[in-house]
Amino acid sequence: MPFLTIAHSTRYAYRQPVSFGEHRIMVRPRESYDQRLIAARLDITPEPAELRWIHDVFGNSVAIARFDRRARELRFDSVVRMEHSPVVDGLVQVEPYARAFPFTYSSEDMPDLLRSIERQHPDPERIVDSWARGFVSDDRRTDTAGMLAEMTATIRREFTYVPRYEQGTQTPIETLRTRQGTCRDYAVLMMEAARALGFAARFVSGYVYSPSRGEGRVGGGNTHAWVRIFLPGSGWVEYDPTNGIVGNRGLIRVAVARDPMQAVPLSGSWAGFPGSDTGMTVDIGVDLDDDATLAIPHAPKGDVPPC
Numbered sequence: 410m411p412f413l414t415i416a417h418s419t420r421y422a423y424r425q426p427v428s429f430g431e432h433r434i435m436v437r438p439r440e441s442y443d444q445r446l447i448a449a450r451l452d453i454t455p456e457p458a459e460l461r462w463i464h465d466v467f468g469n470s471v472a473i474a475r476f477d478r479r480a481r482e483l484r485f486d487s488v489v490r491m492e493h494s495p496v497v498d499g500l501v502q503v504e505p506y507a508r509a510f511p512f513t514y515s516s517e518d519m520p521d522l523l524r525s526i527e528r529q530h531p532d533p534e535r536i537v538d539s540w541a542r543g544f545v546s547d548d549r550r551t552d553t554a555g556m557l558a559e560m561t562a563t564i565r566r567e568f569t570y571v572p573r574y575e576q577g578t579q580t581p582i583e584t585l586r587t588r589q590g591t592c593r594d595y596a597v598l599m600m601e602a603a604r605a606l607g608f609a610a611r612f613v614s615g616y617v618y619s620p621s622r623g624e625g626r627v628g629g630g631n632t633h634a635w636v637r638i639f640l641p642g643s644g645w646v647e648y649d650p651t652n653g654i655v656g657n658r659g660l661i662r663v664a665v666a667r668d669p670m671q672a673v674p675l676s677g678s679w680a681g682f683p684g685s686d687t688g689m690t691v692d693i694g695v696d697l698d699d700d701a702t703l704a705i706p707h708a709p710k711g712d713v714p715p716c
Contacts, residue, residue, distance in 0.1 A: 411493055412491070413493055414488065416488050417485075417693045418487075419690075422481065422482055426479035429483060431677060439665070444662065447490040458475050460472060469665065495656070496658070501643050510551040511551075542606075544560050566653070570589070610638045614664040
């Protein structure tokens with residue numbers, strides 16, 4: 410049961426003082442049976458005139474900052490100390506009625522899952538549909554959990570990871586045609602493919618770390634993205650097609666949403682002379698240890714989308 414310290418720093422620089430509009434910050438991990446926060450702090454420079462916390466429609470923790478002063482730098486420093494409990498590898502239990510695909514969600518679950526089953530991207534030529542159907546056996550029983558695990562592994566094996574720091578995601582069709590993308594592109598592709606097969610799926614933004622030295626992880630150094638799919642018997646199960654992970658090993662959830670634009674780690678506005686913006690820098694570190702008594706370090710004084 411590892412303990413983690415997650416330091417996430419985002420800095421915006423300007424040539425001359427500018428004013429800042431409202432900013433929304435989503436960097437606080439969700440608390441659950443497998444994620445327990447020990448301590449958390451968010452430092453903002455310049456100090457906001459108002460900072461309040463809310464839960465959005467998905468239950469994500471969102472900080473809303475408002476400012477009343479101009480500055481040449483805007484900085485957000487989040488430091489979190491937490492306990493993470495990885496689920497045993499491969500432990501995906503599925504109710505008997507859903508073990509073979511296709512199946513239908515129960516009448517009790519369906520009303521709450523419908524919006525997560527709806528497709529978000531047009532697919533007039535059924536390109537995503539055809540790719541998704543390729544994981545379904547025509548002449549024998551299709552194991553539900555095995556099919557989703559194979560889809561995850563296929564993206565990891567056959568697609569090329571290419572970092573991109575601009576906002577937004579590729580369409581699933583573009584990702585399929587180019588066979589490359591970022592973690593958020595892969596998450597959107599798998600989410601839409603799962604929905605094409607009738608599964609409820611959601612986009613996840615968070616952090617990735619290596620549980621051991623022998624386990625490399627793609628997507629570190631930035632926020633990470635993957636997908637959750639609802640399986641009767643296990644509930645929402647994590648699938649990370651970038652790293653081929655099934656389950657939460659090495660994955661820390663921050664935001665869960667129906668669409669990637671609802672899970673942006675940091676968003677806001679500024680006003681000033683054109684050309685004042687000189688860029689943004691992001692630094693994310695995840696330190697792993699086994700000591701729950703360590704104090705949370707001080708954030709430095711003073712976002713990019715998921716990889």
